[in-house]
Amino acid sequence: MIKDLKSVVSRSQATLLEDMLGAVALLVILVGGLSLPALV
Numbered sequence: 001m002i003k004d005l006k007s008v009v010s011r012s013q014a015t016l017l018e019d020m021l022g023a024v025a026l027l028v029i030l031v032g033g034l035s036l037p038a039l040v
Contacts, residue, residue: 009016
């Protein structure tokens with residue numbers, strides 16, 4: 001099973017990086033949106 005996971009990760013490294021960047025962007029938008037009422 002570990003071999004399978006390693007092969008999946010090695011084949012889709014670019015996609016995983018894009019997915020992580022997208023998740024970080026969503027978190028930044030969420031935190032920004034939640035902190036906006038404090039600024040007004």
